[in-house]
Amino acid sequence: MKKISTIVASAALIVSMSYAKEIKIGVVLPLTGPLAAFGQTSNDGLKIAYAQRHTLKNGDTVKIIVLDDRGDKVEAATATRRLIDKNKVTAILGEVASSNSMAMAPIAERSKTPMITHASTNPRVTKGKKFVTRACFIDPFQGAIQANYAYDHGYKTAVIVTDAKQDYSVGVSKAFKKAYLKRGGKILGRVIINSGDKDFNAQVSTIKSKNPNIVAFTGYYPEAALMVRQARAVGVKAPFIGGDGVGFPELIKIGGKAAEGFMYSDHFNEAAATSKVAKAYVAAFHKKYHKPADSMGALAADAYNMLLNAMNKCSDPSDKICVNTNLRDTKNFQGVTGLINIDKNGDAIKSGVVNVVKDGKFAYLTTVNP
Ligand code: PHE
Secondary structure, three states: OHHHHHHHHHHHHHHHHOOOOEEEEEEEEOOOOOOHHHHHHHHHHHHHHHHHOOEOOOOOEEEEEEEEOOOOHHHHHHHHHHHHHOOOOOEEEEOOOHHHHHHHHHHHHHOOOOEEEOOOOOHHHOOOOOOEEEOOOOHHHHHHHHHHHHHHOOOOEEEEEEEOOOHHHHHHHHHHHHHHHHHOOEEEEEEEEOOOOOOOHHHHHHHHHHOOOEEEEOOOHHHHHHHHHHHHHOOOOOOEEEOOOOOOHHHHHHHHHHHOOOEEEEOOOHHHOOOHHHHHHHHHHHHHHOOOOOHHHHHHHHHHHHHHHHHHOOOOOOOHHHHHHHHHOOOOEEEOOEEEEEOOOOOEEOOEEEEEEEOOEEEEEEEEOO
16 A cells, blocks of 8 residues: 555656657567668667657657567558557557558558658659658669669660569569669569579579679569579679668678679668768767668657657647647658758658668768769
């Protein structure tokens, strides 16, 4: 009895002393499953950003609730509903894979909950949505980065590899093709893979027979690593170029020597980071994780800080409409990944980089401005 009365008394004290509210941000990530590296690296970055700042201007504190969707569309949607209905979050951050963000977006839209995806690049994620915004560039931009880089470095013919199960890959393939043809490149063919495939013998044989200057691989890292290995084993010499979905340590771990020379467009490379914001993030990241700061974590940090900035512009930071309006209004936001401007579609206009696997590491090649 005595114990209970003590608890009640201290709770009453807290209430009477502080008017600060707790503002909740719900996060949906693939922390487990085949694309777990997407979720884990996002979460790493989020932790850094949270440690750096989790109090709003008015004294309210921010709480993050992270749910694992195991990389599954249906679970991504379920997690989003739960965060909005049960946890009463003010905003949603996530997902990584475009297909999963596309399963979440209609829920955010219907419930008028601001959603920011830090990493989903397919244009359809935000298309026609008022409540969905992103912290990353879109696939027509990165497809053009890859196509132009390839063509301008003497790779004038290509075979495209498309993962038919991923909206992301379908979108990057389309974007690459369009930009490459425009530049003067020639597409010699296209091979189809499906997420989860392990045997790419048929596809690499086709690539070998077409003998392109370059292979435009538009899928994710698990298939990239296996495919590039199998391609080298049958004697495909052409380099691979891909998008943001391939630059993960697994590419090197599983791809081994075969992954050397794999080029890809990406959101960030710490070697090219010059802003104060980026330097502080990179330093904190090194201190905590003892490894280079990856682009995924940096994007998650940026999305989180864009949300906090929008919240700080509202007298009531739990007012979803106000937060959304200000999020959509983000202009000249200095993020870890660069300067971010949100356009009328909710897409981020910002620069990208090209990286390459060199001596078992991800090395920076160049920056491309919008
Ligand atoms: N852009 C990818 C998608 O839309 C996700 C991704 C982003 C993967 C950044 C890796 C790094 O599906």
